[in-house]
Every structure is written in C-alpha cells, then in structure tokens.
Amino acid sequence: MEPILWEWINALARWLHVITAIAWIGSSFYFIHLDASLRRRAGAPAGTAGDAWQIHGGGFYHMTKYMVAPPQLPEDLTWFKWESYATWLSGFFLMCVLYYRGADLFLIDQDVLALAPWQAVAISAGALVAGWVAYDLMCKSPLGRNDGALALAGFAMLVATAWAMTRLFSGRGAMLQVGALMATMMACNVFMIIIPNQRRTVAAMLRGEAPDPALGKTAKQRSLHNNYLTLPVVFLMLSNHYPLVSSTRYNWVMVALVLVAGTAIRHFFNSRHAGKPTPWWSWGIAAAAMLGCVWLSTMGPAQGDAAATVPTKVGFNQVEEIVATRCSMCHAAQPVWDGIATPPRGVVLEGDGIRRHAQQIRLQAGFSSAMPPANVTGITPGERALLAAWPGDTK
Ligand code: HEC
Structure with missing residues (x-):
C-alpha cells in the first residue's frame, strides 16, 4: 500500500x-x-x-x-x-x-x-x-x-x-x-x-x-x-529524464552553456517585442551552446575512469551477465530491492527484455552513469565501457 x-x-x-x-x-x-x-x-x-x-x-x-x-x-x-x-x-x-x-x-x-x-x-x-x-x-x-x-x-x-x-x-x-x-x-x-x-x-x-x-x-x-x-531552470528541471545531460562527465559545463543559450533566446524575444532590430544572431549563439552540450555529452559517464578500455566485440552473454549482477535486483518482474515494488518505469531487464531495452541500457548505464542509481550495485567503468560498445543487436 x-x-x-x-x-x-x-x-x-x-x-x-x-x-x-x-x-x-x-x-x-x-x-x-x-x-x-x-x-x-x-x-x-x-x-x-x-x-x-x-x-x-x-x-x-x-x-x-x-x-x-x-x-x-x-x-x-x-x-x-x-x-x-x-x-x-x-x-x-x-x-x-x-x-x-x-x-x-x-x-x-x-x-x-x-x-x-x-x-x-x-x-x-x-x-x-x-x-x-x-x-x-x-x-x-x-x-x-x-x-x-x-x-x-x-x-x-x-x-x-x-x-x-x-x-x-x-x-x-x-x-x-x-x-x-x-x-x-x-x-x-x-x-x-x-x-x-x-x-x-x-x-x-x-x-x-x-x-x-x-x-x-x-x-x-x-x-x-x-x-x-526562466529557460535554464526549466531545462534543469527536465534534465533528470535525460541521462546524457544529468549523468555525463561535463554536466556542470552544460549548466554554463544552457545559461548562455537561455539568455540568448530571451534576448531575441525581448529585443523583438521592444521593437528593436531583431537579433537573429541570438539563435546562432543558442545553437552553438546546445551543440556544445551535445558534444560534451559524448565524453562518457560522470563517474569512473574515462580511459576504461573499450572492447571491440561485445557478446550478448557478457551484457546479460552485467545486467544480472548490476540491474536485475530492481529491474526484474519481481524486484528484490527493498522499497521497489514494481520494476521501475516498467523496465524489466530479463531475457528478451534486455534486447528490447538495448538503447536505453546503453544510454542509462554505458554512455552515462545515471543507472544504477547512486551506483548501489557497484558497476565498474569497464562494464560501462562494455555496455556502451554493445551494438544492441548481437546474439
Ligand atoms: C536500486 C535499484 C535500481 C538498479 C540496481 C537499477 N535501476 Fe534502473 N531504475 C531504477 C529506478 C528507481 C528508476 C526510475 C527512475 C526515475 O523515476 O527517474 C529506473 C529507471 C531505469 C530506466 C528507465 C529510464 C527512463 O527514464 O525511462 C532504465 C532504462 C534503467 N533504469 C536501466 C537500468 C540499468 C541498465 C541498470 C543496471 C546497469 C539499472 N537500471 C539498475 C532503479 C534501479
């Protein structure tokens, strides 16, 4: 209850x-x-x-x-x-x-x-x-x-x-x-x-x-x-739904870039509404700042060793093993983690569920360190690198 x-x-x-x-x-x-x-x-x-x-x-x-x-x-x-x-x-x-x-x-x-x-x-x-x-x-x-x-x-x-x-x-x-x-x-x-x-x-x-x-x-x-x-606040409030924003290495630099982008966009509207010459260049600044965020988000998980060796070929059984030891206690049909009654967000990572959620697994735990929350199950940088390198469709 x-x-x-x-x-x-x-x-x-x-x-x-x-x-x-x-x-x-x-x-x-x-x-x-x-x-x-x-x-x-x-x-x-x-x-x-x-x-x-x-x-x-x-x-x-x-x-x-x-x-x-x-x-x-x-x-x-x-x-x-x-x-x-x-x-x-x-x-x-x-x-x-x-x-x-x-x-x-x-x-x-x-x-x-x-x-x-x-x-x-x-x-x-x-x-x-x-x-x-x-x-x-x-x-x-x-x-x-x-x-x-x-x-x-x-x-x-x-x-x-x-x-x-x-x-x-x-x-x-x-x-x-x-x-x-x-x-x-x-x-x-x-x-x-x-x-x-x-x-x-x-x-x-x-x-x-x-x-x-x-x-x-x-x-x-x-x-x-x-x-x-206003605009940066709304972005930050939504950021926790986007692991590439919240849980990658340069998340704090993104705050700076989003402040720049938000200011540029507001400047555009403020000038336009005041009947001043429309500063179209503002959009250039905002776009450059956001492209900067996209680039920064590829720099790897917030925690862990950036230089973790990246495996070239990843098999499904390797992924399954990581998921079983690091994710299943919460993302099982019957979670065993105290306080988690149903699989969070309906994500069940068992058997075929792993393949179906391949891209989400890579985003949440490979490219970023959003999952496991607080790294409660102690996933290693090497395991993250492996999940990131997994194409998601291997047997
Ligand atoms: C301690 C329990 C726990 C563990 C362990 C755990 N998760 Fe989660 N997971 C959660 C919770 C709680 C949420 C919902 C987060 C929220 O509400 O924002 C979640 C959400 C997710 C989502 C959905 C995100 C979304 O926004 O739709 C994915 C995908 C996911 N986890 C993948 C993983 C992977 C992959 C692992 C293992 C590497 C893992 N999780 C380990 C608790 C856990």
Missing part, C-alpha cells in the same frame, strides 16, 4: 508543480512582453510610461503603464505573487518527496561522496539558503549598480555551484539542486524584493506621499534576472 500512496503523492505534486509553473512563467512572459511593447504616444496622460493595444479572446485591451504609480490608488488591484509562491512550494515539496525521501538513490552517489541521507539533505537545503543570500548580497553590493558586471558575477556563481554540487551529489541530484537554487532565487526575488517594494509603494501612496522610484527600479532589476533564468 505504501509505495502506491507515495507514487500518487509524487504524481499529484508534480501535476500541481507543472500547473503553477505554467501560471508563473506564463504571467511573467506576458508582463515582460507587455513592458517591452509599451509605446509612448502623443497626448498620453502625465505620469504614464506608455501604452499598448492588444487583442485576445474576442476583445480589445488597452494597457497603460504608470511610472511610478497612478495619481490615485485604484480600488481593486491585482497582485501577481501566488503563481510564484505556489511554484516554489510545490517544487520544494516534490524535491522532498523524491530527492530527500529517496536521498540514498537519487541525491547521493557513493562513487562521488559517501554521505549519509541526513547530511545530503542538510547540504542541499543549506546550499539553497546560502545561494540565495550570496546572490542577494551581490545585488545589494556596488556590483548591483552595473547590470552587466552583476550578470557575469551571477553566472560565475551559478557555474561554480554546479561544479561544487557535482562533487557532492549524483549527477541528477546535482543538476536538480542547481535548478532548485535558480528557482529559489527567482521566488525569493518575488517574495523578498519585488512584492515588498510594491507594498512600500502602495503604503507611501496611502500616506499621501510620492513613492520612491528606487523601489520600482530594484524590483525591475530582479524581475529581469527572473526573466533570463
């Missing part, structure tokens, strides 16, 4: 997380677009920064932006915050269910560092807090006055974090951790900076004072960061 319950908790939490994330990213993309498409028109009311006309769902909308605020506070004002909070809360809950509850399989890798589950969880949660504090201090330091320098420092911090996490956790654990840090930075930007600044603006107006324009400026800077982080 218990595995069924956890499976449903996992499924429902993921459903919620994806929905809230769509709502958050959707509204955030919408406002970035709206902001970029505002145009100043002759005869516009004083105190406005521009307006935009839109058509959607059978009606016309006329949006006007007030800088810093309208002369009178409107009676009903829509705030956008729960999209963000709910995404972070559901995401952290899902992380607890999958990566903290299953730390021994998904977060820890004995080949990387022999951590106890509580240690891994403490490091992971601590790194989220520390990462946010470091980023926030960076934004508030003199560096924060120079957008370009701040972006470079933030980039360096994230790549360094990615490298460090791959020295502490399994590949998929490390990639998820970096994604979770970026998502935490984004949600905290909303919770700790953007919304409080908006509250102060409103409070000043209620007191009949002019709000401080600096409040809006700071919020705008954080909002810009969120915009550029």
Whole structure:
C-alpha cells in the first residue's frame, strides 16, 4: 500500500508543480512582453510610461503603464505573487518527496561522496539558503549598480555551484539542486524584493506621499534576472529524464552553456517585442551552446575512469551477465530491492527484455552513469565501457 500512496503523492505534486509553473512563467512572459511593447504616444496622460493595444479572446485591451504609480490608488488591484509562491512550494515539496525521501538513490552517489541521507539533505537545503543570500548580497553590493558586471558575477556563481554540487551529489541530484537554487532565487526575488517594494509603494501612496522610484527600479532589476533564468531552470528541471545531460562527465559545463543559450533566446524575444532590430544572431549563439552540450555529452559517464578500455566485440552473454549482477535486483518482474515494488518505469531487464531495452541500457548505464542509481550495485567503468560498445543487436 505504501509505495502506491507515495507514487500518487509524487504524481499529484508534480501535476500541481507543472500547473503553477505554467501560471508563473506564463504571467511573467506576458508582463515582460507587455513592458517591452509599451509605446509612448502623443497626448498620453502625465505620469504614464506608455501604452499598448492588444487583442485576445474576442476583445480589445488597452494597457497603460504608470511610472511610478497612478495619481490615485485604484480600488481593486491585482497582485501577481501566488503563481510564484505556489511554484516554489510545490517544487520544494516534490524535491522532498523524491530527492530527500529517496536521498540514498537519487541525491547521493557513493562513487562521488559517501554521505549519509541526513547530511545530503542538510547540504542541499543549506546550499539553497546560502545561494540565495550570496546572490542577494551581490545585488545589494556596488556590483548591483552595473547590470552587466552583476550578470557575469551571477553566472560565475551559478557555474561554480554546479561544479561544487557535482562533487557532492549524483549527477541528477546535482543538476536538480542547481535548478532548485535558480528557482529559489527567482521566488525569493518575488517574495523578498519585488512584492515588498510594491507594498512600500502602495503604503507611501496611502500616506499621501510620492513613492520612491528606487523601489520600482530594484524590483525591475530582479524581475529581469527572473526573466533570463526562466529557460535554464526549466531545462534543469527536465534534465533528470535525460541521462546524457544529468549523468555525463561535463554536466556542470552544460549548466554554463544552457545559461548562455537561455539568455540568448530571451534576448531575441525581448529585443523583438521592444521593437528593436531583431537579433537573429541570438539563435546562432543558442545553437552553438546546445551543440556544445551535445558534444560534451559524448565524453562518457560522470563517474569512473574515462580511459576504461573499450572492447571491440561485445557478446550478448557478457551484457546479460552485467545486467544480472548490476540491474536485475530492481529491474526484474519481481524486484528484490527493498522499497521497489514494481520494476521501475516498467523496465524489466530479463531475457528478451534486455534486447528490447538495448538503447536505453546503453544510454542509462554505458554512455552515462545515471543507472544504477547512486551506483548501489557497484558497476565498474569497464562494464560501462562494455555496455556502451554493445551494438544492441548481437546474439
Ligand atoms: C536500486 C535499484 C535500481 C538498479 C540496481 C537499477 N535501476 Fe534502473 N531504475 C531504477 C529506478 C528507481 C528508476 C526510475 C527512475 C526515475 O523515476 O527517474 C529506473 C529507471 C531505469 C530506466 C528507465 C529510464 C527512463 O527514464 O525511462 C532504465 C532504462 C534503467 N533504469 C536501466 C537500468 C540499468 C541498465 C541498470 C543496471 C546497469 C539499472 N537500471 C539498475 C532503479 C534501479
């Protein structure tokens, strides 16, 4: 009964997380677009920064932006915050269910560092807090006055974090951790900076004072960061389904390349929506970065000896033996591994099942070190090389 319950908790939490994330990213993309498409028109009311006309769902909308605020506070004002909070809360809950509850399989890798589950969880949660504090201090330091320098420092911090996490956790654990840090930075930007600044603006107006324009400026800077982080975060959240991304040797360099690609793509849309010359070259940068990722993913498993001798001819019986000793305890019709009730993802690696899953076996355990999770069964680099060299169709 218990595995069924956890499976449903996992499924429902993921459903919620994806929905809230769509709502958050959707509204955030919408406002970035709206902001970029505002145009100043002759005869516009004083105190406005521009307006935009839109058509959607059978009606016309006329949006006007007030800088810093309208002369009178409107009676009903829509705030956008729960999209963000709910995404972070559901995401952290899902992380607890999958990566903290299953730390021994998904977060820890004995080949990387022999951590106890509580240690891994403490490091992971601590790194989220520390990462946010470091980023926030960076934004508030003199560096924060120079957008370009701040972006470079933030980039360096994230790549360094990615490298460090791959020295502490399994590949998929490390990639998820970096994604979770970026998502935490984004949600905290909303919770700790953007919304409080908006509250102060409103409070000043209620007191009949002019709000401080600096409040809006700071919020705008954080909002810009969120915009550029969106695409890389989504990539990292999906990375654990792709062993070539999460569990190959240069996974942490891929984080850097994905940050570059994501930024380039956002730059394309931001410029286009602002009516500036369309930077088509952005796609060239994004494509080059992603090709770099493809190339890096061929560099072999994250753990183990890169120079493991590659056999030239691999027979099916050799593969069958490796699978029997390293995989079958979980991927059998009746798994014997404690806590695994049914063959994971329906993958049964017995007899003909091995041949049918040949390409997946090579991806998960040959080209990458995604399987066995945490290398619980101690597969060797030589065995991985053998699986990678297996064409999959030998007798
Ligand atoms: C300790 C148990 C365990 C062992 C040992 C193990 N696996 Fe897995 N395997 C899992 C779990 C759990 C999942 C599901 C992972 C997830 O939910 O992301 C999985 C998923 C998979 C998948 C499907 C991946 C997908 O995303 O569809 C393949 C293929 C796979 N394993 C191959 C292997 C191979 C090959 C070996 C041996 C080299 C192996 N596994 C050893 C537990 C195990």
